[in-house]
Amino acid sequence: MRIEQTKVNQMNIKKDMKVSELMEEFENCGVLGSGRVARASxxxxxxINEEDMHIFMSMAGPQVPGGMRNIIAYMIKHEYINVLVTSGANITHDLLESFGGRHYRDFGDDDEKLNKAGIGRIADVYTQNDDFEIFETEINKIFDKLSKKLDNPKDKGIISINTLLHEIGLIIDDENSILHQAAIHNVDIFAPGIVDSMLGLQLWMFTQDHNLILDVVKDMHHFSDLVFESSEIGGIFLGGGVPKHYTMASTLLKGGLDAAIQITMDRPETGSLSGAPLEEAKSWSKAKCGSNLANVVGDATIIFPLIFAAALDKIQ
Incomplete structure (x- = not known):
């Protein structure tokens, strides 16, 4: 049996080339990681160009501390994504910057010295305890506003996570904030693991003496509506974990994803969802048979800006 083959074209790099031109070189080469990156782009x-496709994006890991905040906010602002599912930690770090805090670039310092200096480390990213103290003060002011708003017989202090994040986004004044852009552009954000974060810790502490109750199941009512309202569903998965599975499992209601991109550092051998290739989802009907899928192994803070920058030249 003869298998049709396409020759590998060696990549050419030139001075001042555009990202999209580099991606063309990746595509023409078409092997190993470069080919996968080009196909994902x-x-x-x-x-994004498919008018009938609603794009559900999930974001796990420290994407905001890793510098991805403005990119995600830009995608929301330009309506390139319709739904964002993320960790409570990324929401926390988005708010940290909205409240005047920052993330700092450095590496190599002793962690015990960092502890004494009031600095927390996320790989090569540093945060200051002082910024989290401001975060605590500001988020409690917002919780207090929302608690008073919900203090009526109708609401009984109950709010979904999705609505909580929308209300917070309306209150904060920061054009670069993911939460704020999502709120003003009516892009839904879900954070099913919100309690596992500094934001969740502050919420728990606030509820000790205030009437503010999260209804997690209520989110699923709204999420399922969004799935059913979508003619086609596309997925963008940065990392794995709870955000990835929450997004994929919900698409079961519509027969699975029609197309999706995954960028992860996790491996498939352990059987965890985080490292599972998207093709595995077909066996669970979380991705449709015949769906267009692209898997890239690598750091999303490197690869996603690259594929998005190249894709911008092709977005209508």
Whole structure:
């Protein structure tokens, strides 16, 4: 049996070339990681250009501390994504910057010395305890406003996570904030693991003497509506964990994803969802048979800006 083969074209790099031109070199080469990155970039542009496709994006890991905040806010502002599912930690760090805090670049310092200096480390990113003290003060002011707003017989202090994040986004005044852009552009944000974060800790402490109750199941009512309202569903998965599975499992209601991109550092051998290739989702009907899928192994803070920058030249 003869298998049709396409020759590998060696990559050419030139001075002042555009990112999209580099991606063309990746595509023409078409092997190993470069080919996968090029296919993911083409698929990203195709998903965004598909008028009937609603794009659900999930974001796990320290994407905001890792510098991805403005990119996600930009995508929301330009309506390139319709739904964002993320960790409570990324929401926390988005708010930290909205409240005047910062993330700092450095590496190599002794962690015990950092502890004494009031600095927390996320790989090569540093945060200051003082910024979290401001975060605590500001988020409690917002919780207090929301608690008073919900203090009526109708609401009984109960609010969904999605609505909580929307209300917070309306209150904060920061054009670069993911939460704020989502609130003003009516892009839904879900954070099913919100309690596992500094934001969740502050919420728990606030509820000790205030009437503010999260209804997690209520989110699923709204999320399922969004799935059913979508003619086609595209997925962008940065990392794995709870955000990835929450997004994928919900698409079961519509027969699974029509197209998706995954960027992860996790491995498939352990059987965890985080490292599972998207093709595995077909066996669970979380991705449709015949769906267009692209898997890239690597750091999302490197690869996603690259594929998105190249895709921008192809987005109509």
């Amino acid at each position: 083409d698929l990203l542009a195709a998903m």
